[in-house]
Amino acid sequence: MTQQEDFFSRCDSGNVDLDQHTVLSNTESGSSSNSSISCNGRLSESPSNSVDAVGQGRRRAGPESDSDMDTEAEPWQNLVTAEELRNLSPHEKKRQDVINELFHTENSHVRNLNVLYKIFYRKILESQTLKPDELNLLFPNIKEMFDVHREINKEMWRRRKEDPIVKELGDTLLGIFNERLKKAAATFCESQQLALEFIKKRRERDSKFDAVLTECEKKRQCRRLPLQGILPTEMQRLSKYPLLLERLIHSVESNKEEVEDQSRKDELAKLHLAMQKSKEILNYVNEAAKLAHNRHRLEEIQKHLDTSSFERSEQPIAQEFKTIDLTKYRLIIEGGMQLRRPNKPIVPVHILLLEEAVIILHREGDKFLLKFFQSGSSAQPNPLSPIIKMNTLLVRQNAVCKNALFLVNTSTNNSHMYDLIAEDEIKRAV
Incomplete structure (x- = not known):
């Protein structure tokens, strides 16, 4: 051979x-x-x-x-x-x-x-x-x-x-x-x-x-x-x-x-x-x-999600998402940012961009808290909702700060503008 x-x-x-x-x-x-x-x-x-x-x-x-x-x-x-x-x-x-x-x-x-x-x-x-x-x-x-x-x-x-x-x-x-x-x-x-x-x-x-x-x-x-x-x-x-x-x-x-x-x-x-x-x-x-x-x-966030404060609210959005299960949604991207409000300290938040909504969570140790945020403005007595549905969301660039952006909730029940800032421009883009 x-x-x-x-x-x-x-x-x-x-x-x-x-x-x-x-x-x-x-x-x-x-x-x-x-x-x-x-x-x-x-x-x-x-x-x-x-x-x-x-x-x-x-x-x-x-x-x-x-x-x-x-x-x-x-x-x-x-x-x-x-x-x-x-x-x-x-x-x-x-x-x-x-x-x-x-x-x-x-x-x-x-x-x-x-x-x-x-x-x-x-x-x-x-x-x-x-x-x-x-x-x-x-x-x-x-x-x-x-x-x-x-x-x-x-x-x-x-x-x-x-x-x-x-x-x-x-x-x-x-x-x-x-x-x-x-x-x-x-x-x-x-x-x-x-x-x-x-x-x-x-x-x-x-x-x-x-x-x-x-x-x-x-x-x-x-x-x-x-x-x-x-x-x-x-x-x-x-x-x-x-x-x-x-x-x-x-x-x-x-x-x-x-x-x-x-x-x-x-x-x-x-x-x-x-x-x-x-x-x-x-x-x-x-x-x-x-x-x-x-x-x-x-799945991991859902395991550590605390919705107790959110569920007690009488806001319409809370009634709609009272038994929210994040695993039923599709995540597009997530990341940490900071929420700025008038006359209030800056709050570190964790943003979830889902196909259907933006979820704004507050970190407390291993927990993710789903709760309303005080607006800090006397002109806006209603609290900031942690959930903004995609059909009521507008995104605006911050012309002054490249690391920041505005999320506008146009909901008739609770319209608000959210001032969010990232650590740097790259993270904001993400």
């Missing part, structure tokens, strides 16, 4: 299940590009506790190696004859470099997901250190996520087996960036920030849970990375796709001679569409994560 045949026989099956010889893979330093883009889709940063830190070695994996943890991508040039290589233009060689990096890092990503599934998920499940809902927070659909990328990986290696010099890739990429990947990735990533915070806090107070994770992290597949450093792998991979596709497009467009060929034009159109779809998936997942974070924030 030739080196090429052996290489393909191993890759074509798409079987990257972990065994005692398998290690977590995550590098792309073998690319011919001078880009400092790391495997996680971000520009290279400090090699700390993340999968970026994995690719520190400079050992090239051979075709019989199961490990590409700290290796360069297998050079595609090894799979073609010397004559075929001589006949390729520098532009085509560059294009093949990018394709090889795309294929290699996808294989690495599948191994990362497999580490999460077979080392962490199964061990935590077996140890019964977490409740089902807590385990689901960390790994909501890890098996589905692994299966999705394993199929992508299989398709990429199928294309490589068809011809080591990969021709058109547009149709394959359009098939990859589909609804299934979008939905699965959104489910897996949307609560990941909460999951990372949960892991940190739980390890600090639960020695058994910490011991289970420590045991997992000692395995050489994890390369001394904590679970928190491996868990974000899917979000990082989604961020990487548009960057790789942009480089692939550039490698095609830079060949001025071939770019006028109709088949190349068609390929370019497909690549541009694939890049657009990859960005749409990334944006969709980012938005899902934002919505999940905002839902969690409203």
Whole structure:
């Protein structure tokens, strides 16, 4: 069996299940590009506790190696004859470099997901250190996520087996960036920030849970990375796709001679569409994560919400929102500001911008107080309502102070102007 045949026989099956010889893979330093883009889709940063830190070695994996943890991508040039290589233009060689990096890092990503599934998920499940809902927070659909990328990986290696010099890739990429990947990735990533915070806090107070994770992290597949450093792998991979596709497009467009060929034009159109779809998936997942974070924030605020003073009021707005449940609303943004009133001290407040209303809360320790504020003006005896419905709200800039703004409540029952100031102009804009 030739080196090429052996290489393909191993890759074509798409079987990257972990065994005692398998290690977590995550590098792309073998690319011919001078880009400092790391495997996680971000520009290279400090090699700390993340999968970026994995690719520190400079050992090239051979075709019989199961490990590409700290290796360069297998050079595609090894799979073609010397004559075929001589006949390729520098532009085509560059294009093949990018394709090889795309294929290699996808294989690495599948191994990362497999580490999460077979080392962490199964061990935590077996140890019964977490409740089902807590385990689901960390790994909501890890098996589905692994299966999705394993199929992508299989398709990429199928294309490589068809011809080591990969021709058109547009149709394959359009098939990859589909609804299934979008939905699965959104489910897996949307609560990941909460999951990372949960892991940190739980390890600090639960020695058994910490011991289970420590045991997992000692395995050489994890390369001394904590679970928190491996868990974000899917979000990082989604961020990487548009960057790789942009480089692939550039490698095609830079060949001025071939770019006028109709088949190349068609390929370019497909690549541009694939890049657009990859960005749409990334944006969709980012938005899902934002919505999940905002839902969690409203849940936390609701747990610490004190409405006793508000409920005792006879104001119409209090009767309308007497049993307010913030979790029934959608949070757009939140932040701290200060409420200024004539002849009254400044009051620090916490503003919730919901789709339906603006909520002005007063912080008191861990509590969020929903209460009316004295207006401070003899001309306005009615108190300031802590709730301004969106259909009665006007926003006015403060021409004197760039850090401030006015909220005007035009309600016929209780019209008022609220003078709010932020610490700086940036926070006011937020």
